[in-house]
Amino acid sequence: MAVVLGFGLWLRLSGTAGTVVDERWLHLVGLDVGSVPYWIAVTLAEVGGVNGAMICTGLAAALLVLLRRFRAAVVLVTTMLLGVALSEIIKALVMRPRPHDQLYDSLGFSYPSGHAMGATALAMGLALIATRAHMDRSADPTRWRFHWPFALAAVWILAMMWSRTALQVHWLTDTIAGVLLGLTVVVLADAFWTVIAARTRLPALRR
Incomplete structure (x- = not known):
C-alpha cells in the first residue's frame, strides 16, 4: 500500500503521464483492432469490469x-x-490521465487499474480460501504449502494486466499498482475478520 500511495503521490506532484517504461510497454503489446488477441483482451475487459x-x-x-x-x-x-473504495479514492487523488489512442472505451482516471485490482482481489481471495480449506483437512494444518489455486490466480491476474495495457487504456504501472492494491485488501480483509472471529463466539464467523 505504501508503494501504491508513494508512486501515486509522485505522479500527482510531477504531473507525469507515462514513464519511459510505460511508453515502451504500450508499443510492445499494442494490438490490431479486430484481431483474435484484440477480442480476447476485450472479453477480459468486459468480465473484469x-x-x-x-x-x-x-x-x-x-x-x-x-x-x-x-x-x-x-x-x-x-x-x-x-x-473498489480504495481504488476510486486513489484515482480521484492522483488524477493520472489514461494513454492516448485507446483501443477500448474507458472513462475516468488511470491510476491504479481497477480491473487489475479486482482480478487480484477476487482471484487471490479465492486462492486463499481454497488453501485454507485444504489446510483444514490436512493432517498437519499448521504447515503452509503452495497450492495450485495461487498459480491459477497468477495466470488470471497476468492476463488482466496484459488486457488493460494491450488495449492501451492503462499504463503498465497502473496495473502493477492495481495488483499491489488487490493484494493489500486481501490481507487487510482477512486479518480484520480473523480478529473478529477470535473475539466472537459466533460459530459462523469461525468457518
Missing part, C-alpha cells in the same frame, strides 16, 4: 454460503468492496 467483478464476487460468495463457509463469503465480499 466493475459489473463483471461484482457479479463474479456475488456468485462466489453465494456458493461459499451454500457450502457453509460463511466467514470466507464475508471476507471475499469485504475484500472486493474495500478494493
Whole structure:
C-alpha cells in the first residue's frame, strides 16, 4: 500500500503521464483492432469490469454460503468492496490521465487499474480460501504449502494486466499498482475478520 500511495503521490506532484517504461510497454503489446488477441483482451475487459467483478464476487460468495463457509463469503465480499473504495479514492487523488489512442472505451482516471485490482482481489481471495480449506483437512494444518489455486490466480491476474495495457487504456504501472492494491485488501480483509472471529463466539464467523 505504501508503494501504491508513494508512486501515486509522485505522479500527482510531477504531473507525469507515462514513464519511459510505460511508453515502451504500450508499443510492445499494442494490438490490431479486430484481431483474435484484440477480442480476447476485450472479453477480459468486459468480465473484469466493475459489473463483471461484482457479479463474479456475488456468485462466489453465494456458493461459499451454500457450502457453509460463511466467514470466507464475508471476507471475499469485504475484500472486493474495500478494493473498489480504495481504488476510486486513489484515482480521484492522483488524477493520472489514461494513454492516448485507446483501443477500448474507458472513462475516468488511470491510476491504479481497477480491473487489475479486482482480478487480484477476487482471484487471490479465492486462492486463499481454497488453501485454507485444504489446510483444514490436512493432517498437519499448521504447515503452509503452495497450492495450485495461487498459480491459477497468477495466470488470471497476468492476463488482466496484459488486457488493460494491450488495449492501451492503462499504463503498465497502473496495473502493477492495481495488483499491489488487490493484494493489500486481501490481507487487510482477512486479518480484520480473523480478529473478529477470535473475539466472537459466533460459530459462523469461525468457518
